[in-house]
Amino acid sequence: MLRCQKCGREYPNKFRLRCECGGVLDVLFSPFENFYEEIQENYMDIRRYLNFLPISEEFLPGIVLPVTPIVHHRIRGIDVFFKLEYLMPSGSFKDRGTFVTLAKLMEEGIKDVTLDSSGNAALSLSLFGRCEGMNIHIFIPSYTSEGKKKLLRKLGVMLHEIEGDRMLTHRIAEEFQEGTYVSHWYNPFFIEGTKTVAYEVMEQIGEVDYVIAPVGSGSLFVGLFKGFRELRDMLHIRIPRMIAAQAKGYESLCKRSKEKSRLAEGIFIPEPPRLEQMKEILNVTHGVCHSSGDSEIKNALDWLFSHGFLVEPTSAVAFSTFISLLNEEIFQSGERVLIPLTGSGLKLL
Ligand SMILES: [Zn+2]
Known part of the structure; x- marks a missing residue:
């Protein structure tokens, strides 16, 4: 079942982009009693989570998605987990x-x-x-x-x-x-796909305190939140604080800057349709928005390259946000931060 965020109208579980009122729709989810029993353990890929997705096993695409690896770095007392989404078949989440x-x-x-x-x-x-x-x-x-x-x-x-x-x-x-x-x-249905990042993280490293994701249209940000909320309903975990990483000049959640980024082309979306939903996510998770300019993005990209993460500049916005919040002493020692690295740098060649 799909439900409109704006007017509450419900629709059957068929492909549909928007509500007749123009509002955005979300797929409703009924939590299972036992999360681990519902995982299809015979698959080591996205099909592990088929029971949590509104699709039928009969009609799956020929391209099967791997579980993406996580690399851990301890940075000034904070445990940072980079999830390598850029290793997906087309090079992004x-x-x-x-x-x-x-x-x-x-x-x-x-x-x-x-x-x-x-x-x-x-x-x-x-x-x-x-x-x-x-x-x-x-x-x-x-x-x-x-x-x-x-x-x-x-x-x-x-x-x-x-x-x-x-x-x-x-x-x-x-x-x-x-x-x-x-x-x-x-x-x-796109959000249903991106929510599987949270499912994988739960199985790979357990709970995290923060998630930092680049935000343009919010398709990853909203999906991550939905995934963690569903996990909370099934496993009684805490939903991490959601941090929105935006690019200067294109902010929708932070105050709009005069300076305009030229590097973060993936998130040049100043008027995303899911804006109200994202504000609500920041609100309920006590999250924050932060925007980065090109000099910060470039520094973050340099760090990522020198640690073997060959990503595109838009992906570096999340790490740039992490560094800024680290300098503002937002994190406490030993806290766990998830940073999905969203897109491959190889496509820029
Ligand atoms: Zn509606």
Whole structure:
């Protein structure tokens, strides 16, 4: 069942982007008595969590997602756990959302789809769609990295480059008449995929005190929170404090800066549809928002590179936020911080 965040109207569990009132939808979840009994232990991949997802085993995409590794560093007394989401098949966490979305589209026999993206979601959908023989229209801003554009062309999608910003790209894609529009800014099934990060973390390292994620549209941030909330309902754990890492000039949760980032292209989304939901998440978890400028992002990226994490600048925004909060002495010694490293730097070549 899907429920509208705004008016509470409910819909059956079919692919649907938004409520008729325009509000965003969420998939309702009924907690299980015993979390560990519901895990399908014969799988060492995303299928471990099929019982927690609104999809059928009959219609799974051909691309199966691995459980991503976690690397631990102790930084000035704080335990930092980097989850290597950039090692996913298309090089970003977006594959999780795409996996669940594709399963739903396949169940309903939908073969023609349209998506707007700042790059990573487009690459993810293009890779999965190619495997399933789908026809895919992709809308991206023309400033998207050449590496991502080259890859998209190689994957054989119909690529529409828009001379304008990310918000304009979204509006044009929304009006496009061909193919089912599957924007991950709204898509409730995308969130179902990203919530599996929390499930994996629970099995890999147990509870954490903080989660720091880059926030543009919030598809990872909202998914992480949903996953941890479901785990709380099943395992009676504490939901970690959620920290939103944004880029200067494009803040939606922090005060908007005059300075504009040029590096964090994945989160140049100043008006995300799930804004109210994200504010509520900050509120209930006593989280905070922090925004980084390009000099901080560059320093964070340098640190990540020198520790073997070959990520893109947008991913470094979360680590840059960690460093700033560390300097502000927000964390207590021995606290555990989860930082998903969201996208691969190899696509920028
Ligand atoms: Zn509604």
